[in-house]
Amino acid sequence: MSFIDDAKHWATMPVPGGARGAAQDALYEAMPVPDLAALWCRLQALGLKDQTEESWGATLYFDHLPHDAPDRALDMALQVLASDVETRVKMQLGEKFMAALVYNHAGRLIDRIEAEAAGNARLRWLLGAVHWWAPSRDLKARLARIADEAAWRADESLRDTPPVRIDYASLSVDALARAWVEQHGRPEKDRDANWHALADFERRLLDRDPDRALDLVVAVLAIETDPNLLSLLAAGLLEDLIGPETIARVEREASNNPAFRALLGGVWYHNETEDLRARLDAIVNAAA
Known part of the structure; x- marks a missing residue:
């Protein structure tokens, strides 16, 4: 094949x-x-x-x-x-x-x-x-x-073709969070170039600015409580940004933010290094 x-x-x-x-x-x-x-x-x-x-x-x-x-x-x-x-x-x-x-x-x-x-x-x-x-x-x-x-x-x-194209890079974190919720909450039939542009923007954030990606996760969590959207946030952006460079900040956010600790329960991290798994286990188990 x-x-x-x-x-x-x-x-x-x-x-x-x-x-x-x-x-x-x-x-x-x-x-x-x-x-x-x-x-x-x-x-x-x-x-x-x-x-x-x-x-x-x-x-x-x-x-x-x-x-x-x-x-x-x-x-x-x-x-x-x-x-x-x-x-x-x-x-x-x-x-x-x-x-x-x-x-x-x-x-x-x-x-x-x-x-x-x-x-x-x-x-x-x-x-x-x-x-x-x-x-x-x-x-x-x-x-x-x-x-x-x-x-x-x-x-x-x-x-x-959307009526107006969104320049995600120019948005504040709060505006970006609102756009994330709106775009990812749409029915699939209503996705347009703005939805695809957001997906591309998220990938660029993960590659170039994982701290801003984490800012976005925290900002979405501050305005959204829907379990389906939060599951997507956890299994997508949050899961993808966790690594050796971001784990210290993840720990800090989790220590101060119960909702963020709970969100980490939706992350699949069993393929990470032993040290990273241990540090995430400590956060998730403390939230349980």
């Missing part, structure tokens, strides 16, 4: 674990396709703060659907495309759902996809996002012939 093929494999795998349960799955499997499509559309409107155990379980069901039931998955995608939901919602089909379906089952579904696409401009539009995920050269070529990539890219550009 090549590097590209390996990357595609991981990108289209269903997310393991989580709140998925047999009873909940049975409910979804019994749903008529129009109801299933409506449920999928509603999930796309949820931001991180809106997520519940039930919504996570539903998301996991849909994550597995293209792998487990490809014909039903295609039926659902066609139903979503035929609905009157906004284009941003329909575009979420192209993020992972159809990519997984094409990568894993294009060979089985290609004849049906070609037949459906002949009279379905919206399906041709969606294929513009995913045709290259097909696992063979022949399947890629067949899908590329019917895909309307130009139409997809035009809508993608509209979606990704």
Whole structure:
């Protein structure tokens, strides 16, 4: 398997674990396709703060659907495309759902996809996002012939262009914290270039100014209490900034800030050095 093929494999795998349960799955499997499509559309409107155990379980069901039931998955995608939901919602089909379906089952579904696409401009539009995920050269070529990539890219550009671009480097720490909460709390369908720019800015902070990254963590913690967002903060920015150069300040912050000590409980640090693990263990165990 090549590097590209390996990357595609991981990108289209269903997310393991989580709140998925047999009873909940049975409910979804019994749903008529129009109801299933409506449920999928509603999930796309949820931001991180809106997520519940039930919504996570539903998301996991849909994550597995293209792998487990490809014909039903295609039926659902066609139903979503035929609905009157906004284009941003329909575009979420192209993020992972159809990519997984094409990568894993294009060979089985290609004849049906070609037949459906002949009279379905919206399906041709969606294929513009995913045709290259097909696992063979022949399947890629067949899908590329019917895909309307130009139409997809035009809508993608509209979606990704924000009304105002945010210059994160120019913001105060407090303003940056507010922007972090706003951007990371958005539904995935509403992410635009500002969301991607924030992700890039965070990486630059981690590489060049980990102290400012820690300032940002503390500032977010001062204004946000939502457990889903704080879990993201702990497992993302905070976890990534912890190292030999920052551990002393992490210890100082933890000694004065109970919320920060609690946040460290969401950090996975078992691959760190023995000394770093011991120092973090001391903080986390004291907070327990």
